[in-house]
Amino acid sequence: MSQTTFPAGFLWGVATSAQQIEGGRHEGGRGESIWDRFATVPGKIADGTRPDVSCDHYHLWRKDIELMKGLGLGAYRFSISWPRIFPTGRGPANSAGLDFYEALVDGLLEAGLEPFPTLYHWDLPQALQDGGGWASRDTAMAFVEYSLAVTRRLGDRVRRWTTHNEPWCAATLGYEEGHHAPGHLDPAEGLRAAHHLLLSHGWAAAAIRRQDPAAEVGIVLIHSPAHAATDSPADRDAARWFDGFFNRWYLDPIFRGAYPADAVADRVARGQLPGPELPFVRDGDLAAISTPLDFVGVNYYSRVVMKAGPDGLPVAVPPLPPQTFTDMGWEVYPDGLRETLVRIHRDYAPRRMYIAENGAAYDDPAGPDGRIRDTRRIGYLHGHLLAARSAIAEGAPLAGYFLWSLLDNFEWGFGFTKKFGIFAVDPQDGRRLPKDSAHWYRDVVTANAVTGTPTASSQGESRAFDA
Numbered sequence: 001m002s003q004t005t006f007p008a009g010f011l012w013g014v015a016t017s018a019q020q021i022e023g024g025r026h027e028g029g030r031g032e033s034i035w036d037r038f039a040t041v042p043g044k045i046a047d048g049t050r051p052d053v054s055c056d057h058y059h060l061w062r063k064d065i066e067l068m069k070g071l072g073l074g075a076y077r078f079s080i081s082w083p084r085i086f087p088t089g090r091g092p093a094n095s096a097g098l099d100f101y102e103a104l105v106d107g108l109l110e111a112g113l114e115p116f117p118t119l120y121h122w123d124l125p126q127a128l129q130d131g132g133g134w135a136s137r138d139t140a141m142a143f144v145e146y147s148l149a150v151t152r153r154l155g156d157r158v159r160r161w162t163t164h165n166e167p168w169c170a171a172t173l174g175y176e177e178g179h180h181a182p183g184h185l186d187p188a189e190g191l192r193a194a195h196h197l198l199l200s201h202g203w204a205a206a207a208i209r210r211q212d213p214a215a216e217v218g219i220v221l222i223h224s225p226a227h228a229a230t231d232s233p234a235d236r237d238a239a240r241w242f243d244g245f246f247n248r249w250y251l252d253p254i255f256r257g258a259y260p261a262d263a264v265a266d267r268v269a270r271g272q273l274p275g276p277e278l279p280f281v282r283d284g285d286l287a288a289i290s291t292p293l294d295f296v297g298v299n300y301y302s303r304v305v306m307k308a309g310p311d312g313l314p315v316a317v318p319p320l321p322p323q324t325f326t327d328m329g330w331e332v333y334p335d336g337l338r339e340t341l342v343r344i345h346r347d348y349a350p351r352r353m354y355i356a357e358n359g360a361a362y363d364d365p366a367g368p369d370g371r372i373r374d375t376r377r378i379g380y381l382h383g384h385l386l387a388a389r390s391a392i393a394e395g396a397p398l399a400g401y402f403l404w405s406l407l408d409n410f411e412w413g414f415g416f417t418k419k420f421g422i423f424a425v426d427p428q429d430g431r432r433l434p435k436d437s438a439h440w441y442r443d444v445v446t447a448n449a450v451t452g453t454p455t456a457s458s459q460g461e462s463r464a465f466d467a
């Protein structure tokens, strides 16, 4: 059977985030996050659920480490809950919160897994939101204090730190489009939030390195290639607009020390900025934001196809059959991952890259035999891994892949309705049940290779993962 092999030492992992899996809402002195608060607002979470218990990883983390060990993984990307460490945002760090992550990190190391933590995956302490949240520059300073408290405690065991996960989502979905916490609808506030997220990244990266010169620091960005629906200049400009709004607004300041002029002009034209001078940028900010990084993490799920709408404004074209979609309505488009990695490599030349998230939501119920045959997920992963391998062949310095996600979990505004896990979670007792994709992924990891056909070769061994 044909095999596509990955380079020796390629790092295989899975990714999760604290707010989505931990639960333990009131335990260990944890404070309230903006998502805890947002989830109490009627209508904000599709199924009306709250992330109070979620996958109960706060209690079941030892079992989850066993699952990952069973998969043969080299690393685990997780996030640290800021309100566990600073329940009210500022003041003394909560040592019970640090103890929790210390035990997790020690458990991972004992199991031979590299801990690959992200400091911010959207769960801002509500107390900081009450002071303005990311729209306030003070939050960037609080983030540095928080980062140092965590890295001081864990820095002797954690080598690589990620500051932020997808600042576009935190800023735009949270402050401009209202889909995410804190649910605001103010474009100007969204741009300020984006700047303070980036600034806090740069400040924290420098502070972490000052504290520990051996630490490696990076950031994780979401990326979608923007394709024009037709070759018309108007449609091509719509694709340029999306690329500036979504991709380059973050890549350019981080790698080039400047916001993209065309995307700034777009915001000015929409009345969302007073002029080309950004009022929230102070001297030295862009130098701080563009501090050189050890790696960039890329999250890829799909592409977008753009066209000029009837009023000339850019709109996304819903993908049409025969393309297939995941339950998120996202087109399955593996070549976009190759394109993304090659583009970032060519245009921004990061030292090293990781695919920090990639995966698919499909709801496949267990069959009468209890087995979950998630063949569509396996197909999605198979295609994307081949695309990642092609990007390496084209020169992208890709060093690892983190599958989103280990467990079905709290998918933000969708609650528990979108299932990304390679393990299902029993809502009654929290039991983890491997899907066929878990077996398939274990085979990939073990072989450091993808085989010719996307089938699970170790079917029917569902008990193998039971911790």
Ligand code: FCB
Pocket (backbone or CB within 6 Å): 017, 020, 165, 166, 169, 222, 299, 357, 404, 411, 412, 420
């Ligand atoms: C990414 C997020 C992650 C999860 C996946 C599906 O944008 O980083 O938390 O929601 O999408």
